[in-house]
Amino acid sequence: MSTFVQLVIDGLSAGSIYAALALAIVLVNQATGLINFAQGGMAVLSAYIAYAFLQIGLPLILAIVASIILSFLLGAIIERFLMRRFEGGEPDTAIVVTVGLLTLITGICGWIWSYNNLQFPSLFPLDSINILGAVVSVRSIGTTLVILGIMVLLQLLFLRTKLGLALRAVASNPQSASFSGLPVGRLLMTGWGLAAVLGAVAGALIAPQLTLTPGMMDTALVYALAAVILGGLSSPIGVVIAAWAIGILENLAAVYVPIIGYDLKIAVPFILIFVVLILRPQGLFGRKDVVRV
Numbered sequence: 001m002s003t004f005v006q007l008v009i010d011g012l013s014a015g016s017i018y019a020a021l022a023l024a025i026v027l028v029n030q031a032t033g034l035i036n037f038a039q040g041g042m043a044v045l046s047a048y049i050a051y052a053f054l055q056i057g058l059p060l061i062l063a064i065v066a067s068i069i070l071s072f073l074l075g076a077i078i079e080r081f082l083m084r085r086f087e088g089g090e091p092d093t094a095i096v097v098t099v100g101l102l103t104l105i106t107g108i109c110g111w112i113w114s115y116n117n118l119q120f121p122s123l124f125p126l127d128s129i130n131i132l133g134a135v136v137s138v139r140s141i142g143t144t145l146v147i148l149g150i151m152v153l154l155q156l157l158f159l160r161t162k163l164g165l166a167l168r169a170v171a172s173n174p175q176s177a178s179f180s181g182l183p184v185g186r187l188l189m190t191g192w193g194l195a196a197v198l199g200a201v202a203g204a205l206i207a208p209q210l211t212l213t214p215g216m217m218d219t220a221l222v223y224a225l226a227a228v229i230l231g232g233l234s235s236p237i238g239v240v241i242a243a244w245a246i247g248i249l250e251n252l253a254a255v256y257v258p259i260i261g262y263d264l265k266i267a268v269p270f271i272l273i274f275v276v277l278i279l280r281p282q283g284l285f286g287r288k289d290v291v292r293v
Contacts, residue, residue, distance in 0.1 A: 002133030007251040009131065013140035015247025016147045017209065020202035021217065021224035022231070022239040023150055024195045029233045030158055031191020032079070032087060033171040037098040040217030040224070041105035042078075042196055046071040047203030047212055048109050051120060060121050068200045075196025076189040084188065087174075109214040120207035143205050147240060150198065154236040167191050223247075226269035230276050232286020242284065246272065 021040055028036040036042075046067050053063035082101070086094040124142035128135050158164040169177045170187045178184045203217075210216050223246055230246070231238030246269045254265040276284060 003255070004252075005132045006134040007255060008248050009134050009136050009140070011248030011251040012144060012244055013137075013247070014251070015227075015244035016140070016144045017202075017206050017220055018223040018227050018246060019147045019151070019240045019243035020143075020205055021199070021220055022227040022243050023147070023154060023236055024198040024202060025224060025228050026233060026236055026239055027154060027198055028191060028195040029171070029228075030164075031167040031171055031195070032083070032188055034083070034087065034091070034094050034098070035225075035228075035233075036195065037095060037221070037225075038101035038105060039195065039199055040221035041102040041109075042071070042075065043199035043203040043206070044212075044214060044217050045074075045105050045109055045203075046196070046200035047120060047207040047216070048113055050200070050204055051113070051118060051207075051212060054121070060123065064123075064200070064204045067204070068197050071196040071200040072193040075199075076193040078196075079189045079192035080185070083192065084185070087188070106214045113212075113214070115214055118212040120204075120212045122208035123204065139208065143209075146201070146205060150201065151236050151240045158236070163190070222266075223269060226273055228283075229273050230269070230284060232283025235283065235285035238283060238285025 021043060024039045024043070025036060028034060028039065049070055050063045050067035053066050054060065058066065078101070083094065083097065086097050122139050124139040127138045129138065129141075130136075156164075158168060166177070166182050166187055167190070169180070170182060170184050171191075174184050174188075177187075206220065207216065210220075224243070227239045227243035227246055231240070231242035249272070250265040250268040253260045253268050254262045260267065280286075
């Protein structure tokens with residue numbers, strides 16, 4: 001029993017890492033209609049910015065706050081001077097641009113800070129507690145609680161605030177939103193800026209667990225995209241639940257399904273994606289788009 005509980009708790013901890021990145025992807029999609037494959041790279045860059053502030057003597061909290069502010073500005077600048085050129089065109093082109101941006105950011109981080117593992121301090125104590133025979137780190141609990149808070153805030157943003165409704169209107173139909181008097185350009189910049197902020201928070205939470213490297217988010221990005229597909233692009237709650245489910249199921253499959261084991265556990269999310277796309281293409285919690293003609 002203790003082994004099962006340990007696997008579930010470890011799965012929740014891993015799933016929280018995937019969820020942090022998945023929520024940022026959802027935010028960009030809801031604000032612009034695009035899927036940002038560079039989100040992981042932007043989160044890593046934010047973590048390196050925080051690390052640079054730590055090196056000049058800023059306390060951890062202030063370093064992360066400074067990183068969040070700069071990340072918002074960086075996200076807005078990327079939208080204004082790069083992505084806006086492609087947002088009105090073919091979606092495939094914009095996706096290729098974000099993949100190229102991911103490669104560029106990873107290369108810049110490696111060039112400036114090298115590809116060596118760097119130790120990033122944790123926001124939470126490194127102590128552990130015992131729950132039903134399983135050892136749970138306080139850091140994992142803290143990360144999970146932060147993700148829950150972000151999930152609730154995003155859900156409220158999109159469903160209960162004027163800014164959220166305006167962002168969704170721009171993502172759905174920029175031309176109609178412009179005719180309605182909405183500042184489309186500023187809203188697109190705001191959407192990318194907020195997603196970059198979310199990425200900065202994710203980077204600060206994940207870097208202490210994985211150690212800081214330019215490719216730190218590569219595997220997490222794959223799982224985050226799987227969570228987005230499973231949970232639904234329109235549902236912050238859905239992607240978090242999907243990320244937790246992926247983390248738990250891959251751990252359980254690795255131990256209790258011999259044919260999978262630890263070597264093939266990465267196949268678990270893709271099996272889930274295959275099943276969900278057949279049964280419910282919009283995701284488990286996503287909304288089906290209705291097109292009026």
